[in-house]
Amino acid sequence: MSRSEHHVVVVGGGIAGLAAAWELSGGADPxxxxxxxxxxxxxxxxxxxxxxxxxxxxxVDVGPDGFLGRRPEAAELCREIGVGDRLRAIGASGASVYARGKLRALPTALLLGVPTRWWPTARSGILGPAGSLRLLVDAVVPRTDRRGPLGDRALGPLVARRLGRRVVAALVDPLVGGIHAGSVTDMSTAAVLPQLLAVPRRGSLMRALRRAATSGPEGSLPEGAGLVAPAFWSLDGGMSVLIDGLEAALGSRGVALRSGVAAEALRRDGGGDWTVTTSAGPLRADGLVLATPAPVVAQLLEPHDPDAAALERTVEYGSVAVVTLAYPDGAVSLPPGTGFLVARGTRSPLPDAGHDDLLVTAGTFLDVKWPHLRRDGTVLLRASVGRFGDRRAERLGDDELSARVAAELGAILSVTAPPSATMVTRWPAIFPQYKVGHLLRVSGIEAAVRRLPALAVAGSPYRGVGIPACVGSGRAAARDLLESLGGGLLARP
Ligand SMILES: Cc1cc2nc3c(=O)[nH]c(=O)nc-3n(C[C@H](O)[C@H](O)[C@H](O)COP(=O)(O)OP(=O)(O)OC[C@H]3O[C@@H](n4cnc5c(N)ncnc54)[C@H](O)[C@@H]3O)c2cc1C
Structure with a gap:
């Protein structure tokens, strides 16, 4: 059977599934x-x-509003499908963290929230005198790191042991926890910040990270890498430009895009083919890419590999909501940078909040971050709420949530007028949590999937939640599948 006679079904039309379909149809070369x-x-x-x-x-984007430029996969895909001219670079740098009662600029010498130099961090005022003193201990009498048998460790406790708890609460959790809408208390260091496991267990952690940054192999983060450096990209017209572009490009190659159709079960036929039971009837397939959230993959794999299904089920999800707000020009005075982060457990400064913590986890100055969104007359802000373990926003109606977010922004920033428009977008169970041992579980899933014929998995549950990582995983899954269908990329004429 020639490859063109095969039928591949991609389950899940998120960015990973669409990138897989693009690669299956030939990628850059039809x-x-x-x-x-x-x-x-x-x-x-x-x-x-x-x-x-x-x-x-x-x-405006109501989901991701940009992607990291250091990983090339997403920008490359934009160029391949013909929307490269819509890429727009981030328009500002730096950000703040709301700490000890006010916004304070993030220091420059950070590796995803982990300080690599004492003085800029101490000077920022984020840690306070006790936290800064504790950080100094790393330079003077550094503590040794103890690692568990998995070779992995929870990120928060690992950094806390060497640099103190305040560094974790005020910097690492807002930055790394924020990217995953989770908590660094039980987050896998190997999965989210492997550079930390590569440095020696003894000696100053800050010094070792500085050394790794300047002498490390390609891929180690440069000193100063933090929230906004290196560059981020967005798209003029928003991320839908990428999805619409993919839809058009895939359509022109004859890929069938069937939205509103759910895969409900997978069956192996006598001849080794797959049959996908869908809400619109059965579909025969020679190969499958599963690019859905982990619980759906678990359900589909259960009859074929219960162990892989059980591993998929261990991936838990966090929910978030995004509140977008427009203010009259001049009503908000913004600090420098693209936005701010809020540490978990930060008490709300609102007089009627009692002992409640702030709901807002991060704020983005949308039209500062993305100059193509600038218009005279209004200023655009965006607030994120909710993270794994904090479901308070889910209990509020949209109006109540917008009012609470506007009040919190009013207390954090200097705001003199109410927003002229607000919009709430909810993303339930959207962020997979990479807990300690995550990569071991993913290796287990990958090994199990390899034992099943002509089946691959892709997307955010595995090796990165960012858009570039999801694009890369979709395309890699497609290449694996092409190989297993016979011929593969290498055999192309
Ligand atoms: C608010 C927010 C902000 C973010 N910010 C950024 C950012 O700034 N930068 C960045 O790089 N990333 C960001 N991310 C993360 C990134 O957007 C996601 O990790 C990524 O889009 C996940 O893509 P995916 O294809 O793996 O999963 P998904 O997009 O979740 O795709 C899976 C698809 O499978 C479908 N599906 C489920 N069940 C079935 C079924 N039975 N049959 C068929 N289809 C099914 C779902 O409907 C879904 O469309 C953000 C995410 C959110 C929510």
């Missing part, structure tokens, strides 16, 4: 011998959280 491809997406819209909507006279 492949006349490509298999027939069908993408099944249970919701009415492709793209998952990559979604842009009109708001206050522009089109």
């Amino acid at each position: 492949d006349p011998d490509a298999p027939r491809v069908t993408v099944l997406e249970s919701s009415r819209r492709l793209g998952g959280p990559l979604y842009s909507v009109p708001f206050a006279g522009r089109v």
